[in-house]
Amino acid sequence: MAKDKFDKTNAMRILDRAKVSYIHRSWESATAENTGVELAVALGQNPEQVFKTLVTQSKSGSHYVFMIPVAETLDLKKAAAAVNEKSLSMLKSKDLLPITGYVHGGCSPVGMKKQFVTTIHSSAQDFSTILFSAGKIGHQLEASLDDLSRALPFSFADIVV
Numbered sequence: 545m546a547k548d549k550f551d552k553t554n555a556m557r558i559l560d561r562a563k564v565s566y567i568h569r570s571w572e573s574a575t576a577e578n579t580g581v582e583l584a585v586a587l588g589q590n591p592e593q594v595f596k597t598l599v600t601q602s603k604s605g606s607h608y609v610f611m612i613p614v615a616e617t618l619d620l621k622k623a624a625a626a627v628n629e630k631s632l633s634m635l636k637s638k639d640l641l642p643i644t645g646y647v648h649g650g651c652s653p654v655g656m657k658k659q660f661v662t663t664i665h666s667s668a669q670d671f672s673t674i675l676f677s678a679g680k681i682g683h684q685l686e687a688s689l690d691d692l693s694r695a696l697p698f699s700f701a702d703i704v705v
Contacts, residue, residue: 553679554645554655559687562695566687568678575681578649580614584675587684591615594675594684595668597651599644599660600632607643608632609653609662611676616665616704626663626701652679654696662698664689669700 552560559566571578571586578586584594595611598618602608608627610618624632637648644656653662653676668674668689678685692698 553652553683555652555677555679555685558655559685559695564687564691564695566685566691567673569675569684569686570678571682573682575649578682583682583684584614587675589675589684592667593671593673595664597653597677599635599640599651601635602627602629602632607635607658607660609656609660610703611653611662611664611668611674611698612704613665613667619703619705622701623663623703626699626703627661646677646679647681650677650679650681650683652677652685653698654685654692655679659697662696663701663703664698665704666700666702 569587571583580594580596581591584591592613594614596614598610600608610623612618620632641647644651646652673686673688675684675686
């Protein structure tokens, strides 16, 4: 991929430091209103291989990160069971930036203000690489799970509806 004048995101810098090999893909006309499926199609990628990052909160105030295919819906009961909580709720959009450092539509699982427990939908294991947000709207990173695990601790679970 040709070098562009894009400034690296925090997620990219962290992956670089961890010596994680990744491919940066971008769709410059993307907005927060674009769906993950639209972005996957625009980038010529299989939507089942492109993962969105969702942040939840337990009643005790603990936060959890879940990565699921962009066309899927998080099952909050399965997600809660995966992290040994009674229940979870989605983090409100207004709370996303102060808690994670990322905005809605550009939330990367890598480089949040704090490292939260992260669970990836088990279907990710079906692919040699997955795509996920680079931390800026319209920008994605593609990496293998083995490489990603050097920068982001995670587990797998069936967490979609």
